[in-house]
Amino acid sequence: MITKKISFLLLIILTTFASFSQEKFTLSGTIKDSKNNETLIGVNIYLPSLKIGTTTNEYGFYSLTIPKGEHQIEITYVGYQTLQQTIILNQNTKNNFSLNEGGEELQEVVITDNKGKINIKSPEMSTNKLSIATIKKMPVVLGEVDVLKSILLLPGVTNAGEGASGFNVRGGGADQNLILLDEATIFNSSHVFGFFSVFNPDAIKDLKLYKGGIPARYGGRASSVLDIYQKDGSSKDFHMNGGIGLISSRILAEGPLVKDKGSFLIGGRASYAHLFLKLSEDQKDNSAYFYDLNTKLSYKLNDNNSLYLSGYFGRDVFSLNKSFSNTYGNSTLNLRWNHLYSSKLFSNLSLIYSDYYYGLDLDFVGFKWDSGIKNYNLKYDFKHYISDKFKLNYGLSGIYYDFNPGTIKPTGDDSGINPDQLDKKYAFEPSVYLDAENQLSKKITVSYGLRYSLFYRLGASTINYYENNNPVIFNTDLQIYEKATPTSTQYFGKNKVIQDYNNLEPRFAVSYQLNDDQSVKASYNRMAQYLQLISNTSSPTPLDVWMPSDNYIKPQIADQVALGYFRNIKNGAYSLEVETYYKEIKNRLDYIDGADLIANDAIEQVILNGHMRAYGLEIMFKKNEGKFNGWISYTLSKSEQQTPGRTPEETGINNGQWYSSAYDKTHNLAITSAYNLNEKWSFGANFALQSGQPVTYPNGQYEYLGITVPSYGLRNVNRLPAYHHLDVSATLTPRKNKDRNWKGEWVFSIYNLYNRHNAASINFRQNVDTGSNEAVQTSIFGIVPAVSYNFKF
Numbered sequence: 001m002i003t004k005k006i007s008f009l010l011l012i013i014l015t016t017f018a019s020f021s022q023e024k025f026t027l028s029g030t031i032k033d034s035k036n037n038e039t040l041i042g043v044n045i046y047l048p049s050l051k052i053g054t055t056t057n058e059y060g061f062y063s064l065t066i067p068k069g070e071h072q073i074e075i076t077y078v079g080y081q082t083l084q085q086t087i088i089l090n091q092n093t094k095n096n097f098s099l100n101e102g103g104e105e106l107q108e109v110v111i112t113d114n115k116g117k118i119n120i121k122s123p124e125m126s127t128n129k130l131s132i133a134t135i136k137k138m139p140v141v142l143g144e145v146d147v148l149k150s151i152l153l154l155p156g157v158t159n160a161g162e163g164a165s166g167f168n169v170r171g172g173g174a175d176q177n178l179i180l181l182d183e184a185t186i187f188n189s190s191h192v193f194g195f196f197s198v199f200n201p202d203a204i205k206d207l208k209l210y211k212g213g214i215p216a217r218y219g220g221r222a223s224s225v226l227d228i229y230q231k232d233g234s235s236k237d238f239h240m241n242g243g244i245g246l247i248s249s250r251i252l253a254e255g256p257l258v259k260d261k262g263s264f265l266i267g268g269r270a271s272y273a274h275l276f277l278k279l280s281e282d283q284k285d286n287s288a289y290f291y292d293l294n295t296k297l298s299y300k301l302n303d304n305n306s307l308y309l310s311g312y313f314g315r316d317v318f319s320l321n322k323s324f325s326n327t328y329g330n331s332t333l334n335l336r337w338n339h340l341y342s343s344k345l346f347s348n349l350s351l352i353y354s355d356y357y358y359g360l361d362l363d364f365v366g367f368k369w370d371s372g373i374k375n376y377n378l379k380y381d382f383k384h385y386i387s388d389k390f391k392l393n394y395g396l397s398g399i400y401y402d403f404n405p406g407t408i409k410p411t412g413d414d415s416g417i418n419p420d421q422l423d424k425k426y427a428f429e430p431s432v433y434l435d436a437e438n439q440l441s442k443k444i445t446v447s448y449g450l451r452y453s454l455f456y457r458l459g460a461s462t463i464n465y466y467e468n469n470n471p472v473i474f475n476t477d478l479q480i481y482e483k484a485t486p487t488s489t490q491y492f493g494k495n496k497v498i499q500d501y502n503n504l505e506p507r508f509a510v511s512y513q514l515n516d517d518q519s520v521k522a523s524y525n526r527m528a529q530y531l532q533l534i535s536n537t538s539s540p541t542p543l544d545v546w547m548p549s550d551n552y553i554k555p556q557i558a559d560q561v562a563l564g565y566f567r568n569i570k571n572g573a574y575s576l577e578v579e580t581y582y583k584e585i586k587n588r589l590d591y592i593d594g595a596d597l598i599a600n601d602a603i604e605q606v607i608l609n610g611h612m613r614a615y616g617l618e619i620m621f622k623k624n625e626g627k628f629n630g631w632i633s634y635t636l637s638k639s640e641q642q643t644p645g646r647t648p649e650e651t652g653i654n655n656g657q658w659y660s661s662a663y664d665k666t667h668n669l670a671i672t673s674a675y676n677l678n679e680k681w682s683f684g685a686n687f688a689l690q691s692g693q694p695v696t697y698p699n700g701q702y703e704y705l706g707i708t709v710p711s712y713g714l715r716n717v718n719r720l721p722a723y724h725h726l727d728v729s730a731t732l733t734p735r736k737n738k739d740r741n742w743k744g745e746w747v748f749s750i751y752n753l754y755n756r757h758n759a760a761s762i763n764f765r766q767n768v769d770t771g772s773n774e775a776v777q778t779s780i781f782g783i784v785p786a787v788s789y790n791f792k793f
Contacts, residue, residue, distance in 0.1 A: 001679055022443065026092045028063040031056050031075065034098035036234030037260065041206040043077040043099070044119070051442070053121075054386045058206075058229060059306070059338055059344050063385035068166040076098065077132050092343050094303070099678065117572035117624070123437070123447045123509035125521040125564050126579060128154045132204050136686045137674050139729030139749040143245050143786030147207060147228070148189060148197035151672040154213050155579075155618035155633040158663065158690055161760050165194030168663040169211050170222030170581060171614025173531030175544075176556070179226045182296075182310040184332035187356035187373060187546065191290040191316055192271070198314050199329060202241055202252040203267040203294035205231040212562040212581055213509045213523030216433040216449030217381060217393055222529040222585050230299040230310055233265030239394040241792030247271050252294075260676040262299035262647030265335035268292065288499075290316045292329075304340040309333075319614040322782045324360040330354070344385045356546075363446035368409050369599075371422075373546045374402040381415060389482040392711070393435040393449075401427040401531070405545050406599050426458040426495070427548040432758045435507070451505040458548045459492030464602055471552055471604040472592060474650040480591035499550050503557065517568045522561070529556040532589055533554050534597050534607075545597075553605035555586035577620045590643040590653050608653065610643030630673030639664040652713065655656025660694040660716040667691045684729040692720035697775075698764055710764055720759045725752040745789040751784040 019657035031043045039060025047064070049072060056062045066500065068090055075083040080099040128151070135150040148167060151157050155468040156170045166189065181188040189198055195451055202706045209227040210218065218225045234622040237254030252267030266762070292314030300306045315329035329645045333353045340346055352513025357372040379397035386392060403425040435449035464486035466470065476579035492498050509523035535544040540769070550557045564579035587609045591597070595606035616637025623629045643653035653659075669689040676682045697718040698710030767774045 001689050009304060019422055023068045024065050025089050026063060026065045026343040027087065027089060027093075027095060029061065029071075029094045029096040030060040030079075030383075031097045031099060032060060033080075034100050034237050034252070036209075036239070037263070038096075038205065038232055039233065040077055040080075040099065041229060042208075043075060046074045046076070048074060048372070050388075052439075054067050054385070054388075054391075057346065059346075061340070063340075063344055063346070065387050067345070079133050084595075092345065114189045117568050118575045120510060120517065120568065121439075121445055121513055121565060123445050123511040124213065125509060125511075125523050125566075126156075126562050126581070128209045128211070130154075130207050132201055132207070134674075135207075135371040136201060136244075136383065137682070137731070138279070138672060138686055139684055139751060142784060143747060143749050143753070143788040144196055144248060145243075147199050147201060147204060149201040151207075151209055151226070153631075153633065153672045153688065154209065154622050155577075155635045155668070155670075156581075156616065156637070157209070158635075158665045158668055160662070160693060161720075162758055164760075165190035168665075169224035169659065170560075170583060170616065171637055171663055172558075172583070172612075173361070173533075173566055173583070173661075173663060175535070176223035176529060176558075176585075177220050177226060178218060178221035178224070178517070179228075179554040180425060181228050181312055181332060182230050182334050182336050183336070183350050183379070184312070184352045185354045185377075186312075186330055186332070186373060187354070188330060191292075191425070192288065192604060193316075193318075196248075196290070198292060198312075199228060200250055200252070200267050200269050200292060202243075203230050203265065203296075205229050209588075212560050212583075213521075214507065214525045214527065215393070215447075216435040216451040216505070216507045217395060218633065219387070219431055219433070219451050219453050219505060219527065220399075220429070220529060220531065222527050222556045224497040225581075230294060230296050230437065231265055233263035233296055233536065235260050235263040239792065240633055240789070243788055243790040245788040246431060246786055248290075248529050257297070257299065262297070263300075265294070265296040267294040286321065287317065287319045292316065293655075306338040306702050308336040310336075310465045312435060322505075323362070325360075325756040326359070328356075328358040342475065346383045350379050350381075351379070351457075351529050352379070366615035370407045370755055371404050371545060389439040391437045394433060396430070397742065398428065398430040401425075401429070401548060402545060403427070403546075403548060405601070408599070408627075417771070422599060423461050425461055425548055425550075427530070428458060429457045433713070444510065445513075446510045447508070449507040451507070451526050451668050452502070453505060453530075454502045455495050455500065455528075455549060456554065457548050458494075459498060460494045461497040461498060462491045463498055463551065464489055464604070469551075470646075472606070472608060474645070476649050479651060481608075483602075486602075501528075501530065501549060501555050503555070519566050521564045521566060524559070524561045527558045527560075532556070534589075534603055542741070546605060550604075553589070553607065554609050556588055557586040559584050573623070573625050575622045575624060577618075577622075579618045580616070582615040583613065589682040590641065592653075599733070608643050610641055610653065612639070612641050614639040614660075614661075626674065627676045630671070633668075633670045635665075637665065637668070638792040641643075655714070657714075659714065662694055662716065664694050664716075665691045680735055682731045684734070685729075686727045687724070689722065689724040692722050692759070695720055695762065699760070722764060723758045725756050725758065726754060727751045728753055742791065743793045744789060746789045748789075751785050751786065753780055753783065754781040757782060 031040050036098045041058055043056040044382040054062050054064050070088050073085055073087055073438050075097055081102055098431045130150055131409055135144050138150055140146050140149055152159055158168045179189050191198055206229045208227045214225055221231045233254035235256045240253045242251035248271035250268055250269040254265040269348050271289045294312055296310040298308050312332045315519050317327050319325040322352045335351045337349045352604045353376055355374045361370040377399045377475055381395035386393040406422040408420040433451040437447040465488045466484045468488050471484050475482050504529055505526045507525045511521045513519045532547050533544050534547055560583040562579055562581040567576045590608045592606050592612040616635055617637045620633045621630040640658040641661045644656035645652040671687040674684045694716035695710055695718050696715050699713040732746040759777045760780050763776050
């Protein structure tokens with residue numbers, strides 16, 4: 001018996017040793033578009049015989065460590081034909097692949113149709129990725145392709161209504177979304193007060209939205225991350241493309257700096273609807289337009305080093321009768337260095353500048369107001385492909401913030417002498433993170449990570465101090481909140497630490513594969529948000545001011561858990577995603593009644609730190625192939641806020657009860673579809689239905705000095721009417737495009753086909769005749785037909 005046990009133990013040891021001693025090598029490289037050498041993000045590289053795989057990173061790089069020998073490799077990417085090729089691996093090998101768009105042919109490889117399957121094995125969940133090709137097929141208002149409007153068709157994503165800026169994810173505020181363009185923070189994502197996004201679709205390569213299970217490399221916001229990358233530009237040939245629409249046009253040029261090594265990209269957009277105002281005598285002194293510019297330079301120094309320089313500049317200009325003008329917009333710049341230390345270790349060093357500017361010129365009162373926020377970010381990220389079953393991401397960053405709440409000076413005075421300056425604010429946010437993905441078995445894959453973030457509120461600034469450290473006091477006699485009077489002040493010199501915070505932010509996700517087509521996944525993430533947007537509207541406006549956490553404004557801390565079921569049906573022809581989530585956020589700002597937020601140098605006197613929670617169920621069913629494809633998404637959710645009293649005598653906001661947040665949408669249904677009739681005609685349609693936005697209506701009225709004044713009860717107990725609309729589009733692609741370099745297409749669209757007058761707001765006013773209050777609905781759009789022409793050569 002003992003001899004048998006020893007023999008069995010030796011057999012296990014030898015088997016284990018053999019498995020570990022099996023000779024392995026690393027296959028690595030980049031995957032690009034065959035037409036222009038554009039690197040492709042998120043391409044799936046899979047070895048069916050070993051049932052292992054990986055995906056390309058943000059710069060098209062992949063790495064796989066596999067046993068020595070002959071292997072069949074399969075490469076798939078949405079919108080491109082699947083590539084299958086046999087490789088013989090007997091040493092560490094670099095192998096770069098080029099993919100062709102659908103419909104083209106390659107020699108010496110096998111081509112199959114690519115299907116948009118769900119990655120069942122990956123623990124990644126609560127994420128959505130949209131291709132630019134898909135976004136461009138969606139009908140939108142005035143025919144303008146819009147990246148942000150497209151994500152509103154995804155489960156768990158809503159907005160505050162037509163013409164509203166920002167978006168809300170899983171019941172969170174628009175300020176809780178981290179929006180990145182080539183790693184640079186975008187603080188205001190909208191043009192023309194929310195009608196259009198700042199992202200030129202011609203310049204965008206990849207878009208990915210993280211609603212939960214957020215990797216540790218991201219931080220600084222409580223709800224979501226929208227990560228967008230610009231194209232590199234073609235390093236093979238010179239190309240131009242663009243479009244001409246009813247209110248704006250765009251053009252983009254790209255080409256090689258050095259063939260197959262370096263490239264440039266430059267693109268611009270501008271609106272011109274304001275020019276038509278000049279034709280009207282009544283409107284000739286009014287104006288409203290936007291413009292933006294996207295640029296990028298890319299250069300491959302050698303096989304192990306590449307440099308990138310990318311930038312964005314955009315402005316909105318609005319003026320009224322030469323007495324009022326408003327200019328605002330974003331500017332970003334990012335210098336990046338990609339370095340390959342080995343076939344298993346990839347790095348990216350970035351130096352990033354981001355600036356959001358808001359300017360207001362009021363001639364009729366004789367002053368100018370400039371405000372904004374700047375940040376300077378140095379970050380170094382590493383991706384370590386340790387084995388086919390274990391990968392590490394780690395890195396560090398440091399962000400320096402410069403906040404300008406407002407510089408006020410007389411109109412016409414550009415000397416900068418003695419302006420009225422609201423107290424400037426400064427902060428520093430360093431962080432370090434470690435993320436791991438580990439395949440524990442054939443069925444179980446986990447990812448886990450930790451982010452350690454710090455935040456320092458810095459001088460030079462003057463800080464107010466209050467009795468009992470309460471800048472807001474509660475009047476028990478009147479049952480209202482009031483501003484406290486500072487008992488003392490203290491000046492902190494430049495870069496002196498006023499207040500500091502630190503947080504550990506754990507992340508975890510797990511996938512259990514039921515079979516080749518089904519899996520269940522779960523995730524948890526904690527996020528710390530140190531910047532707060534001072535706004536009492538449900539939709540951000542350009543006038544809103546960003547503030548750092550300090551003695552009184554505490555950082556928001558968000559904890560979210562999610563559970564999901566994922567299934568590919570009929571070999572990926574269809575897919576089903578079902579997720580449920582629960583999210584809690586501490587220190588969510590709330591405002592006292594009558595809060596004055598504009599040019600307030602003591603904002604702590606009108607705000608309170610409350611709580612927020614959101615929970616829901618998301619369902620998404622997709623048809624991934626064929627002439628007719630698209631998806632149906634439905635979300636059932638609840639989003640609430642609570643600001644209880646700090647003492648037994650204090651009632652809190654809404655009597656300390658939970659109340660619906662401004663982002664609460666109980667039902668959210670979206671249907672999007674595309675149908676390719678033939679090579680000449682294709683069609684698209686979207687339908688959106690959302691529960692009405694929570695609002696507060698007056699619950700009574702009283703007379704004061706002969707004026708009828710409405711009185712209000714608890715917050716957000718009413719709702720606007722349900723929001724819904726149907727949009728359709730038709731795209732005409734002339735058949736003669738095939739035989740010429742210039743290729744064009746006509747896009748015809750109708751927004752709000754059945755002319756639904758959705759309520760942007762409902763206001764109450766006194767009727768002149770009856771003297772009573774009456775409700776007045778404001779709607780922005782009825783039915784809106786549009787036509788645009790897109791071209792490339």
